[in-house]
Amino acid sequence: METPAPEQPNTPLMSKERFAQLTGVGEEVVRGWINKGYIPTMKIGRYPLINMEVLRRMCLEAEDWE
Template structure:
């Protein structure tokens, strides 16, 4: 039996503008996805961050379907 390890991001959240840069999409596109709740996010203080842990879980769940 092979055990598959899940590697989580080193930081559980990322500022949405930096996330846009890392995935190669314009910031306006990511902002729209956050506003429409297509990407999981968390608000810390006045800032909105992409929840990378939840996004990873969503991707793994979709891949397993």
């Protein structure tokens, strides 16, 4: 799922390699999640980067923290 341009210029982004390291899953798993739209990305140049702010919001909404 590609997200539109960030609303703020300081949108936290992360490479799929770093995301895989931090979550303890393989890069192929992360790539699959991206391809299926489970993880929001935005393209910078050629490469999709994980949009951590949108992912955070998605997680909070899914868990109904309110």
